[in-house]
Amino acid sequence: MNFLDKWLYIIRNCSFDNTYKTSWAKAITEIALEFEAESLRNSADTVEIQLRDIAKRVLRYYFEQTIFFDLQQSSNPLKPPVLVTIVKKLIVDYQKHSGTVKPVKWFRANIESICPSEYQKAVNATIKALKTDVSYRFLRVEGKEVEEVYHYEQKADSLFMSADSLLALKENSLIVFDAINYRWTQMLENFNHSPRLSKKVRIIDEDQVRRKSLGKFSSYLQIENTDCICFLCGTRIENEAPAIDHVIPWSYLYSDDVWNLVFAHQSCNSSKSNVIPSENMIERLDERNKTLLQRMKEQGKLDKHVSELQLAVDSNLVRKFWIACQG
């Protein structure tokens, strides 16, 4: 097997205990991308890769998958992987220092300057976990060591790879990233029941998470809610533009659908984020959807939002997702 085949073989066959190995493979592949192809081509040497560089990337992956979606990364929710515990602590520190609980992409969070000492601690703890749990285990597949992938002395701060191997990763990075994301998604399917897992995994490949403007839904919601009543507290929304609220949390669905959107006071909306709705709310949303659909038809509306609403009512989507999001 050449290097690329070995690398893909490890990714496709690594064990399902947790997602450490996929994050490790992804970080090393990303690092390979940063080298100049020309300098790798002309080098007969091995290249040193610092565990610190790997750790910083791994931290970012788990940070984003956790702060946006709170994904489970192993089979036992009562005993989360060390890396997830490290990240959860960093998120709490970040939220304390920045004064916001809004999910944010790593590069915009600016954690290194907002809480530098907590960040350094998290990096060091990640390095330690990678040393003991991932660095050499990564090379073992089904009890056998895959040889000549990289050289790593136990407990060392760096590993060594041939320039050729890094070049192979760089030149085939799209295939490698697809394989990694696919394996990562497969693993998460074992411990997470929320929809759109492959999209959630790929959040770490996106420059930004565009939360689309919900403004276009206003005209639909108004059809049923002409008096602009807040879905959360039941009183009228006056002297302010209504906020548009996801009844089943966005972090669970990762999608904006008219059947899940309602008007709310700005203040009611911001105080409830990511809370699983009560059964009463789900019943009211079901009723609302039936009425909304009826009125849309009466008004002769025929677009994709109407057909999505029809599908949601027909297949009882609200209740199904509500049951599922309780885990």
Ligand SMILES: [Zn+2]
């Ligand atoms: Zn309200």
